[in-house]
Amino acid sequence: MRRVRLHTLRDRLTVLAVLVAAIAIGVLTVTFNLLLAGSLDHDARSRLRTAAAAASTTVSVRDGRVGVADAPNDSVLDGKVWVFQGARLVERASGDPELQRSAAALAGQAGVFDDLPNDRQIRLYAAPVRAGGRQVGTIVVALSLAAYDRTTDLAGVASVALAAILILAVLLLTRVTIGRAFAPVLEMTRAAAEWSENEPERRFGSELRPDELGDLARTFDALLDRVAAGLRHEQRLSAELSHELRTPLSRIVAEVELLQRRDRPLDERQQAYTSIARSAEQMSAILETLMAAARAEAGLDRGRCSLPAALAELRATWAPVLLERGVRLQVAPPRTAQAHVGVDAEVVARIVAPVLDNAGRFARTRVTITTVDRDGGVAIVVDDDGPGVGGDDPERAFEPGVQLADDNGHRGSGLGLPLARRLARAAHGDVRVEDGPGDGARFVIELPR
Structure with missing residues (x-):
């Protein structure tokens, strides 16, 4: 037999809700039928006691003998009533021999109920006839339980049918409710998947939603x-x-x-x-x-390097390049306190190289590199004698794709300076534009120790 697998949370929640509802409805159904059966049983016993009390009004005891008053028009004894004195039958009701024997078996009993076997659906009750403080006779009454059994059976079938309808209703209602509750979640999931591929800048925003969906958004x-x-x-x-x-x-x-x-x-x-x-x-x-x-x-770990060694490597690499452009590179050796920085040598080279390249393209004759202590770190200052950073906003030089040009048409690629700043900030440093001593540009590269 194949095992049913519930693949979705919606299916699992639906099954769980239906199981809980089925257990609750089942308990209520069983309880109802038990209470109904008890109530009907109590009613049948009450009717038998009432019938026995009514029959006792026609029974008299004279000189130690039990007798029944002559009441031909009285309907009290028209039912199934037997009167016994000891084992002697005083008054006999109509009925088959088995019923007669069952009634006779109760002679001498008091307050005893007896249900006939073999699905006869008849209950007998024996009530005492007393005289002088002792029992001198017995009244036996019979009651058909057919109506009670039909009521019990009908109530059982109806309650089971109602329970099945309720469980089906719970199933449908739960399915619809959970489906509606999860519809926004599924829609948001599909939207997020689509946006992540085609429109990564779209967002769900602060639209009013229930708390849970707001958290999900x-x-x-x-x-x-x-x-x-x-x-x-x-x-x-x-x-x-x-x-x-x-x-x-x-x-x-x-x-x-x-x-x-x-x-x-x-x-x-x-x-x-x-x-x-x-x-x-x-x-x-x-x-x-x-x-x-x-x-x-x-x-x-960002590593560490010797700043003099890193600057010497930069000078060896870039001095010939700048010289081909007619620009001389001057590097002032750092002081002893500035001997090391908390950045890999290659990262230092990749941070400074775009700045040198930019300065070499704009400089007229000279680019200088100096180092100073600044805010607990080291600042590498790159100055050139060119026209400076053009435009009203020097920070635009660090925007990816922005190509600044001077009056002579020198243009950059638009990526070198943004890369330098990103690498510096990744190493907990920065690259900024500051006012230089002359008309040229000054870029300050701040690095941690």
């Missing part, structure tokens, strides 16, 4: 916020990868194309191979840096 909104944040993170990561990997990848492609176009001297080929290897290492470092940033955003 807030939970779904929080879930959708996380989904949207994850999508934004993926999009941002894709853009950052494209931005950061474009330069070393372009360098590799250019070197390979030059190697394929013409024969080059051995020393030039060696330089090309070295440039390709360095670009590949830079790409690997970029990927590791983005992973380090992800770890920092997740609250993992």
Whole structure:
């Protein structure tokens, strides 16, 4: 036999409600029938006692003999009544021999009820006839229980039918009620699933709902916020990868194309191979840096590094690049107190590199890097002698996709500075624009110790 499985909460709640209702209705049905049977039994006994009392009014005792008054028009004894003195029958009612024997068996008894066997549906009652303080005779009366049994049977069938109807009604009502109660939940679930794929910015908002649905809506909104944040993170990561990997990848492609176009001297080929290897290492470092940033955003260990060593590496990497643009890079060595920062060296490089790239594109002749103590941390200050950050709102330089340009048409990619700020903030630092000593731009990179 296959086991029925309830797959939905709606089905389980419906079955539970019906089971509870069925148990309660069953208990009430049994209790009702027991009370009805007891009430009918009490009524039958009362009628027999009343009939015996009525019959006793026609019975008299004279000189020790029990007699029945002559009352031909009296209907009292027209029923099934027997009068005995001892075992002697004084008054006999009509009836079959079995009934007569059962009545005779009660002679001499007092206050005794007896139901005839074999489904006769007749009950007998023996009442005493007393004289001088002792029992001198017995009155036996009979009552048909057919009407009582029919009432009991009819009530039993009706109560069972009513119980079945009630259980069915509970089933239907529970099914409909739970279905209506869960309809908003199912609708919200479908909407959340659809929005998470197609419209991640939509929310259920603060629409008036019952408390439980309000809590569910807030939970779904929080879930959708996380989904949207994850999508934004993926999009941002894709853009950052494209931005950061474009330069070393372009360098590799250019070197390979030059190697394929013409024969080059051995020393030039060696330089090309070295440039390709360095670009590949830079790409690997970029990927590791983005992973380090992800770890920092997740609250993992940010590591530590020597700030002089990190700045020296930056100078070795960027000084030739800026020099090709006609810009000289000057790096002031940090003081001893600023020797270490609480950030990985690669993360420091990825934070400072976009700032240097931006300064190198806008500077006229010089970019300088200095370090100062600030608010319990270290600030790396990058100054250039260019036209400064254009526009009324310098903070727009940190918005992804915003490309600021000076009067000469220098344009950025729109992703380097936002990445630098995000990496710095992930490491509990920051990148900000401040007023410099001249007309050029000043970017301040704050890092924790």
